[in-house]
Amino acid sequence: MQYRNMQKPIFAMVLQGVIVYLAPMTVSPPQIGVAIVAYQSAPVILACLESLFRSEGASLRVVVTDNACTDQTVDLIRAWALENADRVTFQEAVLGEISVATADLTLVRSPVNGGFAYACNTGLRLLTPIEGLDLFWLVNPDCEVLPDTAAQFIRGASQGEFSLMGGRTIFRNNxxxxxxxxxxxxxLTGVCKSVNWGVPLRQAAMPSDTEIDFITGANCVASRKFIEAAGYMVEDYFIYYEEVDWAFRRGALPLRQVPEAVILHDGGTVIGSGSLNRLPSPFSTYFNSRNRIRFVRRFMPTALPLAYAFILLQSLRNVKRGALPQAKAALAGALGFKPPANVREFVAKSAWDHAFTALVDRP
Structure with missing residues (x-):
């Protein structure tokens, strides 16, 4: 009799357990960490953040490194975070105050502009300690991503081991x-070329994984395995060639192309990189030439004579077209001379040790 009285509660407990087991489980979307370098990014940073946090099929942990901005970038990020507090958690810290990004959006303020790799590494060092986070996405602040871009990268990562992964980057205004x-x-020369640059979208065939040498740092996903093997970015370039150097340290891990992962990018909005209809600024030309020589010396030293010759030829062409400041900047950069005034003025004096002194490297 006592046994019969126990049957009902036991049966109820078993039934409840079965229901709980069979009930649909809430599965969190896959995570991806995002590192953004902000420098004088007030006109573009909010559009970038809005697009990232509209991502579907992925959970993003975003770190923005304020590379000593003097415009309204930091204030705009704070205001945006406050306005969106119902859907995005936020933390802010001075560089060195925290060791891990615990919020959806983290703003880290650096007292000095240490360059692109310095700021990227700042973000990466706050993201890599996060357990279960194995993809680390570098996104420029003048980029906008599509709602499925992050999910496409996650899908691409599931296809096997890789070092760096890229998608299709198109002009935001075109x-x-x-x-x-x-x-x-x-x-032969160390010159970098963007595949399909300026080609109409419908006519551009995506290169295969083995047909490229590097992924643009404006839109690049690194795997945890790659970072553990190759380390973080080398910081002595200041700007340009960092991602190329990184890719050349990938060892046997392949690059990966994900054509469906699309991002819109302005490009060179602050530093004056060349575009479809403008020459590179002297600032851009100086660092590009200097860092090309540094890269060639590290990875293909036998090409140094041709690398110098090509920069000389470029400089002569600039003189012929009336771009004398660019010609002077290119030669100064390649030869390790003091940067011209129109280059120095773009870098705060507090950052000169990062940008210039540490990079002078005569042949």
């Missing part, structure tokens, strides 16, 4: 034109 589908490096 979205029918490709900006880059990955990059190639000349083994």
């Amino acid at each position: 979205p029918d034109i490709v900006q880059t589908d990955g990059g190639r490096v000349s083994r």
Whole structure:
């Protein structure tokens, strides 16, 4: 009799357990960490953040490194975070105050502009301690991502081991034109070329994984395995060639192309990189030439004579077209001379040790 009285509660407990087991489980979307370098990014940073936090099929942990901005970038990020507090958690810290990004959006303020790799590494060092986070996405502040871009990268990562992964980067103001589908490096001169740059979208065939040498740092996903093997970015370039150097340290881990992962990018909005209809600024030309020599010396030293010759030829062409400041900047950069005034004025004096002194490297 006592046994019969126990049957009902036991049966109820078993039934409850079965229901709980069979009930649909809430599955969190896959995570991806995002590192953004902000420098004088007030006109573009909010559009970038809005697009990232509209991502579908992925959970993002975003770190913005304020590279000593003097415009309204920091204030705009704070205001945006406050306005969106119901859907995005936020934390802010001075560099060195925290060791891990615990919020959806983290703003880290650096007292000095240490360059692109310095700021990228700041973000990456706050993201890599997060358990279960194995993808680390570098996104420029003048980029906007599509709602499925992050999910496409996650899908691409599921196809096997890789070092760096890229998608299709198109011009934000001219979205029918490709900006880059990955990059190639000349083994003769060290010159980098963006694949399909300026090619109409419908005519641009995406190169295969083995047809490129690097992924643009404006839109690049690194795997945890790659970072553990190759380390973080080398910081002595200041700007340009950091992602190329990184890719050349990938060892046997392949690059990966994900054509469906699309991002819109302005490109060179602050520093004056060349575009479809403008010459590179002297600032851009100086660092590009200097860092090309540094890269070639590290990875293909036998090409140094041709690398110097090519920069000289470029400088002569600039003189012929009336771009004398660019010509002077290119030669100064390649030869390790003091940067011209129109280059120095773009870098705060507090950052000169990062930008200039540590980079002077005569042949």
